[in-house]
Amino acid sequence: MFKFITEENLKDKYRKNPFENYILKENEKLTPGGREFLQDKNIKILSFGEEISKEKKEEKRESVLDKKLIIKSKIAMILFFKFGNKYINNDIKFGKKIIIFGKLLENLKKYFEGRILNLEIDSNLKKENYKKINGEIDEIYIYQGENSKILDLYYLSSIVEELKYLIEERLCGKEDEIKILENYLDILLELLDEVIGETIGGKNIGE
Incomplete structure (x- = not known):
């Protein structure tokens, strides 16, 4: 009836x-x-079935984007571990730093998986006393002996930047969460800049 x-x-x-x-x-x-x-x-008129279908499509989209973030952060993590291990035998200090940065991305992956609720950077990593190197790679570095490290570091920085844009896409409208995640990745990018500065020849402030 x-x-x-x-x-x-x-x-x-x-x-x-x-x-x-x-x-x-x-x-x-x-x-x-x-x-x-x-x-x-x-006012738009929807049938009960149409609304259910709409909700399912949104849930499916959310699920796909969640998986995309997990996979993307996992790829970034693996790349950092890969490059860290690539150099650790010849330059243990450099290799260890890259592996530590990889662990930060491992935490990010766990966050997207729901395995941890908060993202924190070890206070020992929050150093601000290195020369920052930004922008395009100068041709001079291509001919230096350390060029392989520098190019790899810029590549890893690009991976993290890409992850930031994906987070903005995935969490559109969730400004507070975006800010937390972007701040987390910005610290990682600053750390990478510091290592790039060291590798190119940047010195600690005060030296």
């Missing part, structure tokens, strides 16, 4: 709590006056 939704029903509902969409349940029908009221207010 159908329940008819009248103009008065809708006016009362709208007065108490204005709405942009009206979902018709399976056993409901709009009276001509009710339909006209919704049209006059530019």
Whole structure:
């Protein structure tokens, strides 16, 4: 048996709590006056089935984006571990730093997986006494002996930058969470800049 939704029903509902969409349940029908009221207010009429379908599509999209962030952060983590191990035999200090940075990305992956709730940077890593090197790679560095390290570091920085943009896409509208995650990755980018500065020849402030 159908329940008819009248103009008065809708006016009362709208007065108490204005709405942009009206979902018709399976056993409901709009009276001509009710339909006209919704049209006059530019309120979209959805059937119950349409709303369920819309919610499922949104859930699917959220799921895909969640997995994309997990996979992207995992790829970034593996790359840092890979490059750290590449250099650790010849330059243990340099290799260890890259591996430590990889562990920061491992924590980020765990965050996206829901395995940890908070992201923290070890206070020992928050050093600000290195020369910052930014911008494009100068041709001079291509011919220096350390060029392989420098190019790898710029590559790793680009991976982290890409992850930042993906976070903005994934968490669109969640400004507080975006800010926390971006601050976390900004610290990692600053640390990478410090290592680039060391590798090129940057010195500690005060030296």
